Amino acid sequence: MSDEHAQWQMEAYEGFEIHVAPFVKGQPENQAPQPGDRYTYIGYVCHPGADPKLPGHSVPFHADGEETFKSAADALYEGVHIGRSIVDGTHPDLTVLPLVTGGV
Template identity: 70%
Template structure:
């Protein structure tokens, strides 16, 4: 399955957008993972510095697309809230993007 075939979903949260794409971990498996990014509303994700990308950790997988989506939104919210252990929106805020 190509990258373009995975649907992206967006939710607004605390003045940011959280974009998520739950997807099968492998095309022939029944486990799921996710990709995502946080940005300001209307930001161009193709431009450097306009997003904070995130994804499920290495071997982490979920039993359903709904579970993967739930975890992706949780990760995105933690980035916005400043509680994620590794990622922050501080660069988006201080960079003027």
């Protein structure tokens, strides 16, 4: 799924915005979800009002490898959880430090 067609949802958290879009894994863009489909997510963390398309204005993230979920709600929940861990500084690989120190 392309980012332009994603069903983005946003949560304000600790002075940042967490944007997450759940989608059916491996589904063509114009096909409706089917029973038994598995979901995944993409997302990013940014300052309020930042343009995520500009380099250095967001911290993108996505589900790991073949990780899937039974529903869009489950994928969204996990994506928000991961976004919070990035903001909190508990994610093992991603941080908002460049957003804070870069003045963006």
